[in-house]
Amino acid sequence: MAAGTRSVIWGTAVAWCIFIGVLALFFGLPHYAVWQQEMSGRAEFAKAEQNRRIKIEEARANLEAERLNAEAEVVRARGAAEAIQIENGSLTPAYIQYLWVRQQTNLNDKTVIYIPTEANLPLLEARGHRPWQKP
Numbered sequence: 001m002a003a004g005t006r007s008v009i010w011g012t013a014v015a016w017c018i019f020i021g022v023l024a025l026f027f028g029l030p031h032y033a034v035w036q037q038e039m040s041g042r043a044e045f046a047k048a049e050q051n052r053r054i055k056i057e058e059a060r061a062n063l064e065a066e067r068l069n070a071e072a073e074v075v076r077a078r079g080a081a082e083a084i085q086i087e088n089g090s091l092t093p094a095y096i097q098y099l100w101v102r103q104q105t106n107l108n109d110k111t112v113i114y115i116p117t118e119a120n121l122p123l124l125e126a127r128g129h130r131p132w133q134k135p
Helices: 003-087 093-106
Strands: none
């Protein structure tokens, strides 16, 4: 074969390859676009499903926290009821004053005016002459 014939054959082969490539793009691109949209929809669906699961787990965690808070409140109420039952009639004024003094350590930065009495114990209540009341 002559060199000119070879170049014509190669030129024809290249033209056919380009033609087949263009035809493949004409048929392939719409299918690719459909496939891409399908994959995008699946990704959005998976994301929505994951967000739903997250919200469900958060709701379950909140429910469990509320249950535990309710249990803690019941335990606190039982403890307070038992303390009241123990304190009913069995506490002396000196022990009540001790509790008051112990409570003062939990005040942080609050201002408390303490006026010592003859026994250096605080007055829990002031009784005395009230001019507005008749004796």
